[in-house]
Amino acid sequence: MKTTIEKTSCTVLSAGGVTTPKGFKATGLHAGIKKKRKDLGLLVSEVPAAAAGVFTTNLVRAACVTQNELQLQTTPYLQAIVVNSGNANACTGVQGDQDAQTMRNSTAKLLGFENEAVAIASTGVIGVQMPMEPLLNGISQAASTLTVEGGDLFSEAILTTDTCKKEIAVQLTIDGQLVTLGGTAKGSGMIHPNMATMLAFVTTDAAVEPAALKRLLSKTTDQTYNCITVDGDTSTNDMVLVMANGMAGNDTLDEDHPQWGDFVEAFHLVSEKLAKDIARDGEGATKLIEVAVNSAPTEEIATVIAKSVIGSSLVKTAVYGADANWGRILCAAGYSGAKFDPNLLDIFIGPIQVAASGMGLVFDEEAAKEILLADNVVLTVNLNQGEASAKAYGCDLTYDYVRINASYRT
Incomplete structure (x- = not known):
């Protein structure tokens, strides 16, 4: 079932998320970082994807934020994102930096990727060293259980105080090809304009030029994720990551493409929906x-x-x-x-x-x-x-x- 949103060139699917676009698989599981709930998610593209990210404005930053930002400045491509919840790995010193690198490198090795093809994200309690043994065991299990249907599990694994998953998928036609965008996010507390205690991940099978994707994400973030607030606190781990793997078969998109405006509209719709879902799910909120x-x-x-x-x-x-x-x-x-x-x-x-x-x-x-x-x-x-x-x-x-x-x- 599909529901058409008025005044847009795209269609919002009644269900879907980060694995709805072609070529993406994911999973989520309980590794043991939290007591009971899922706490580890892995999202993988079949092929290298153009990538872009935006990150917290807080001067106190978790290792994953610093490492991802530097990584994308050098190589704007990714093929996997590994995320844990329950532990922020922030304010954990040199050991925290090393643990973040181990998290990334171990994931890359298991998947057969270069280290630079993997981004990492963490969310949870600040100032506690990461429990590496359960984390690494969980990554190993996740790498062997990836499925197209695993998007829901991924969305569940990234939550902390959230009361619900936040997902969306939209489709539109570009160059005669069906293009899909999917997204998921977490965020409930420590939410304030200019990024918040939030993570958001957007995938698309569109082919997009990396520099144009970066510019689009930056502008869209200012209009969506940077315009939400719950409590006035800005966190140490916030980020939005986007992967565009090109498997839809369209001509590469940038600002000169005749349907760039249609893609921008769809991208904004996904981001606005996730941002509003985060605001709606504010800790203790009723409206x-x-x-x-x-x-x-x-x-x-x-x-x-x-x-x-x-x-x-x-x-x-x-x-x-x-x-x-x-x-x-x-x-x-x-x-x-x-x-x-x-x-x-x-x-x-x-x-x-x-x-x-x-x-x-x-x-x-x-x-x-x-x-x-x-x-x-x-x-x-x-x-x-x-x-x-x-x-x-x-x-x-x-x-x-x-x-x-x-x-x-x-």
Whole structure:
């Protein structure tokens, strides 16, 4: 079954993920890093794939982040990604660096690849040395159990405090060939604009020029993954990795290809869906919040304001309590650092306008409350000072967020 998304050139599949594109296999299993749940995932392409990555802005970075970034700067191709959850291998010194290299090199040896063809990712508790024996045993088992159907297992293995898997697959036609993109992500806490405690992996069987793929990922990240927040914390291990193996048989894509725009649209759709799923699954969250800033002088100003509003603890708690306190939205826009005239600003909660020209309106409080009680809440800020717009995504802040993080290590 397929469901067509309006105003796009691609089709979103009702099920699918990173192994839906041609030539990808994966698996996920319990290696023993966690007590019970799956904690090791392996994703492999049949052929070398053009690759790109974006990484956390935190100055404190896990070994996997540093090593992947350097690796892709030298050789923008990958054939495998190995991921563990339950241990971040961050702030673990020289031993942590060596363990990360061992994780990569052991995977490469088992698969018969060069070391540089393997990327690594870790997520979990910071400051604890990686339990290498169960990890390496798990990698050996994973290398022998890869299947096309293993995408779901991979998606499950990368989770930490997440309550659900986050997957998507889309298809479109390029050069007369069926092209597929698949994605999966994890993220629930330590989520804040400019990367978060999140991992995202996108695969495609399209042929894409590596430099163009890198530029596309960078721009798309700014518009999607860098526009989500849960709690204002930026982690040490965050990354998005993309592999394009070319097995669809299309002509190589770059900005000069006549259907580049179609591919960009599909790529953005995958990334936006994963980013929104991360925001929706925020620790303890009960609803997804979308902040739309319109009629701004520039996209940069719109983005800065959207991020400020979505990151406001007072806005997030007001949404949790279904309190139509529009003043908190205006306040968050004001301290964003963006330059605008507050006397021209309009605010909407769903379709209900609650402020005009920077001042409150008489509105139906009960109707606004019903909107705020929904699973998805849209807050709109119109600056009325231009034509640019931007969106940011987050979730409400609840009592359960404190409960979950007060006992994270136990």
